[in-house]
Amino acid sequence: MGTQPSTDRGRLTRQRIVAAAAEVVAEKGALGASLDEVGARAPASRSQLYHYFDDKNDLLLAVAEATNDTVLDGQQDLFDHLGTWDGLVRWSDALVAFLEERGGKGGCPIANLLGQLGERDDAIRAVLASGFDRWEADIRAGLAAMVSSGELRPDADVAWLASSTLASVQGGLVLSQARRDPLALRRALDGALELIASYRPI
Amino acid sequence: MGTQPSTDRGRLTRQRIVAAAAEVVAEKGALGASLDEVGARAPASRSQLYHYFDDKNDLLLAVAEATNDTVLDGQQDLFDHLGTWDGLVRWSDALVAFLEERGGKGGCPIANLLGQLGERDDAIRAVLASGFDRWEADIRAGLAAMVSSGELRPDADVAWLASSTLASVQGGLVLSQARRDPLALRRALDGALELIASYRPI
DNA sequence: TACTTACTGGACTACACAGTCCACTCATGA
DNA sequence: TCATGAGTGGACTGTGTAGTCCAGTAAGTA
Structure with a gap:
């Protein structure tokens, strides 16, 4: 389920990550989308990704909702x-x-x-x-x-x-x-x- | 396009590989299907796979036809x-x-x-x-x-x-x-x- | 100022994977 | 019997990737 960010900054970061992930997934497919590329696009570091999402699957779930x-x-x-x-x-x-x-x-x-x-x-x-x-x-x-x-x-x-x-x-x-x-x-x-x-x- | 096998044995091996690949692809998805698993299922060695197919994409093309x-x-x-x-x-x-x-x-x-x-x-x-x-x-x-x-x-x-x-x-x-x-x-x-x-x- | 909590950066590890390589088998034919 | 070459086995390499870790920063509170 990932962490619920408690600040506005956090919420925006999470949203930015999901949007970037959705783009990358659309281009490369869900399995072809690497977290490195998502991070580069967002932009967001590795640990931001794992701060807001449990793992890649959790991120993909958010992408599905988006x-x-x-x-x-x-x-x-x-x-x-x-x-x-x-x-x-x-x-x-x-x-x-x-x-x-x-x-x-x-x-x-x-x-x-x-x-x-x-x-x-x-x-x-x-x-x-x-x-x-x-x-x-x-x-x-x-x-x-x-x-x-x-x-x-x-x-x-x-x-x-x-x-x-x-x-x-x-x-x-x-x-x-x-x-x-x-x-x-x-x-x-x-x-x-x-x-x-x-x-x-x- | 991969090698056209000239013997019956070769043809059968190729066919066996495609069938195994089709199974694995159906279970794990095209990108989730590893050549290791295809080889194990066929069974066929690494070099058999690359003997009959140029690369993974070429194998997937054969899977699509099948x-x-x-x-x-x-x-x-x-x-x-x-x-x-x-x-x-x-x-x-x-x-x-x-x-x-x-x-x-x-x-x-x-x-x-x-x-x-x-x-x-x-x-x-x-x-x-x-x-x-x-x-x-x-x-x-x-x-x-x-x-x-x-x-x-x-x-x-x-x-x-x-x-x-x-x-x-x-x-x-x-x-x-x-x-x-x-x-x-x-x-x-x-x-x-x-x-x-x-x-x-x- | 000192302390705490929320968040961030990016180096690092472990591993799975595609693709390479070369020694080997074995049938066919001279 | 040896030579040839198609076909085979499986160890090996390099790379991309998910996931970990911890030191660092910013912002709020006493």
């Missing part, structure tokens, strides 16, 4: 408008546009961490799962709002649709990452949208 | 019947059953390798992408057969549906891996199936 926040906070504005059909379309367009910017590279940071650490460390897996849970809950809330407002029929199973939509996003990102081409994400999202659209009133 | 084959050959019987609605349903049930057996652990081996190595080595990324391509082509062939036989309407865009369906599979596997629960895969597949079903003749 990754959840980065991914979800980055979409917050879009999540806020998921309660209308137009908002849903804008969200999907934004995801594709985001991937296009990066040339198909990278995929979803949460999924990447999961693939690298999920089977090795159960605490980290649980953290990343909670990230997906929050993401899915935001989608579900949007769909539920559309049911309430009558944009979707009451028989729409929002839990199922939200789960299936997030799966389309994740799968689309995986395929696009493999092919360095956002087309797969576009198609996956179009599939998810068309499924949701089939629950619009006639 | 992983493609394992995943796709394992589904071949199911792929062969993807040309009917019943076959499609059986395929999706088999995927969920397979994941249930493993308690939600593991996810898709191709996607796992991609997450670990895709951004680090472009040759490996390309190999894994070709695995997804083959997978998607098999689904597309099945859907096309359903269009031909009249089980799907002619206006069904099979390229889009195949891509979107594979994305649902991959995304469902990611979410299920995170949650250690096959429900997400079940929901994702139900979404994909319902989308396809919407193109059945009325």
Whole structure:
């Protein structure tokens, strides 16, 4: 769990280390990221790292939490408008546009961490799962709002649709990452949208 | 690219090394898999490894190819019947059953390798992408057969549906891996199936 | 000023790992 | 029987890395 810093300076240092670690992990992978490089980037000395974190795993756990926040906070504005059909379309367009910017590279940071650490460390897996849970809950809330407002029929199973939509996003990102081409994400999202659209009133 | 062994004994040794490496990689991850452990598992000595492969990366490339084959050959019987609605349903049930057996652990081996190595080595990324391509082509062939036989309407865009369906599979596997629960895969597949079903003749 | 606690710097250790090296085996063929 | 060369065994090297250690500093308190 690492030490809880009791001063502001400490808190900032800890935060700086996590941010640097997240960058290095994104570039080199979780196992390829060395503490030396994290320290150099932060910048922070060896003993600062071990002052704020028990060991590398503990640091990676903090990185996982920070990754959840980065991914979800980055979409917050879009999540806020998921309660209308137009908002849903804008969200999907934004995801594709985001991937296009990066040339198909990278995929979803949460999924990447999961693939690298999920089977090795159960605490980290649980953290990343909670990230997906929050993401899915935001989608579900949007769909539920559309049911309430009558944009979707009451028989729409929002839990199922939200789960299936997030799966389309994740799968689309995986395929696009493999092919360095956002087309797969576009198609996956179009599939998810068309499924949701089939629950619009006639 | 490593040496092409000219004897049967050599070929078998090479194959044994790849199989052992694939096991170790599945357990410890691509970077966590040490050549010592691969050698111990094969069994094969240090110099055998470097006789058949240029370096660790070259070995991992062979593992990626073998992983493609394992995943796709394992589904071949199911792929062969993807040309009917019943076959499609059986395929999706088999995927969920397979994941249930493993308690939600593991996810898709191709996607796992991609997450670990895709951004680090472009040759490996390309190999894994070709695995997804083959997978998607098999689904597309099945859907096309359903269009031909009249089980799907002619206006069904099979390229889009195949891509979107594979994305649902991959995304469902990611979410299920995170949650250690096959429900997400079940929901994702139900979404994909319902989308396809919407193109059945009325 | 003296004392205490929180925090910091960076040298140091132990080790695991990729990759090298060379002597050896053993089948094949003259 | 010897020569050849593909294939093999495993000790060895250098390096990068996680984790330890302790002396030092800054800031707060008596």
